[in-house]
Amino acid sequence: MIALGVLLFFFALVVAGTPIFGAMGIAALTGVWLLDESTTPLLNIGLTVYQSLGNFLLIAVPLYIYAGTLMEVAGLNEKLFRFARVWVGAVPGGLGVATVVACAIFAAICGSSVATAVTIGLVAFPALVRGGYTPHFSGSLIAAGGTLGILIPPSIAMIIFGVLTEQSIAQLFIAGAVPGVLLATLMAIYAIFFSGVRSDPTPITWIERIQVTREAILVLLLPLGVLFSIYSGLATPTEVAALAVAYVLVIGIATRMLTWQHFWDATMKATRTSVMIFMMIAFGQALTEFFTLTGLPQMVVDMVSSSGLGYLAVVTLMVLIYILLGTFLEATSMMLVSVPIMFPLAKAIGMDPLAFGVFVVLAVEVAQIHPPFGINLYALSGIGKVHIGRMSISVIPYIVMMICMMFAISIFPQIVTWLPKTMR
């Protein structure tokens, strides 16, 4: 009862405009005080914050943010988009397909959804609108394509999931690869058939293709290096993140696209973004510990077990809960609040932990493109001055694709598990 009361209090604080980290901390501290089981609650919350931030696995989080921010400020996104454009622009809806391809490639460098949407959106949005695509179609396509950033490895969401559930982050990364490519393919097919635009009108010669590829080759080597290093076990996800930062710095300086001012701006921006995420992780851990104290996760498992619901019914219930949570919570906080409660439930119904990891990341993707917290929609609304309401409707097919993917990996977990099983 106290747990439910605290959960409601948490939501009330969020609705009142409390920063999410504050809402989590206040709710956790209130809960511990109500339980009256600790004589030193302030020392305990201090210890929890210290231990959660001192987790070595989290080193990768600011590094992937840093790599993505450096790519953004150095303008390397333009090279990526031009590369995708010359190779797939000739098919119907070609610019749309090129946008999805550019998002997928950028996703294999940067682990953030909004960073992918913003970075690619800055170059793709004007090109799409000039190419005859409606602003709301273009905005929703980039917003949805951006979510590939947390599904295709590397992924900050996967790191947080791995830390919360003690799963191998390298395996989680690789687990997201096949669903990521499948989702990107679905998005590209949708762009081909439903954009209502023919192929890219700019004629492209083979000489141009080779020239653009040569210009982009240094950027294109990065996602290949990232994926190969993680898959082969050559380097840990943290090491790959640091190498990615170093690589972007080197090619940024070599191509003279990165100035000292760019570098410092990116460092400050990455630091503030990291602070925002880390604060939520630290206080989310405090809330998790409170829920564990109350036995809420076990209560949920017992309740569902005794209800006699089958596997598919529980999966459907989890999908609905995540859609509902995504309506009230921002993506990272949604993971931090839900995973400690839902992971035991997923294990209890026999769902593979890797499949559940991808399932949660897909749920986060849905949350990032549906109102009111669809941060990618707001990002694209800011870039293209597109009305958020119209984009919210245009984005529905992508939400359906993601929900279908959630069911697909629940029913056929091999989509997720076969590639990690082949890792050394």
Place this chain on the structure above:
Amino acid sequence: MSIEAEEAPEVREPGFFFKLVGGISRWGAYLGGVTLIVITAIVTYDVFARFLGHPTDWATEVAGYMVIGVAVLGAGETLRHNEHFAMHLVVDVLQPRVRRRVGLVVWGLVTALVAGLCWGLLALVDNSLQYGLRSSTIVGAPLAVPQLVLLLGFVALLLALVARLVALVHRIRKEPR
């Protein structure tokens, strides 16, 4: 909610206190940024050292402690940029007078939380110093050091929060009666 954060109310407030808090927050973020650069350098060095057959036994641990610096030293500056994630959808439809009062309550609660946390962290640092606690690794780092960095970050955040509360009170006082 918008991707472009609104300007924080305390940023344009005149007076020594606000300037001091602004300076502390900014320098905290600079330190956090430099820490991020150092972490990148340490982890990259570690990879090359391993490939050259001389793996380090300190890099991951030291980088791990340094992440605490990245996580909190810029917390005050992140607040001044209004970049701590919050949902303003409901609050934004309130009348400005009501919104400012709700803001005062909300930020008051967050300030109380962070003040309590600072107290808890102070006790933690004191405990680590008193018993000379060190990590049970090869490095054997004194635990009080990363804990102190954590405390400093939250003190910077606490100061930024107090500045926000004072700025909000100023705005409420300036309201026409």
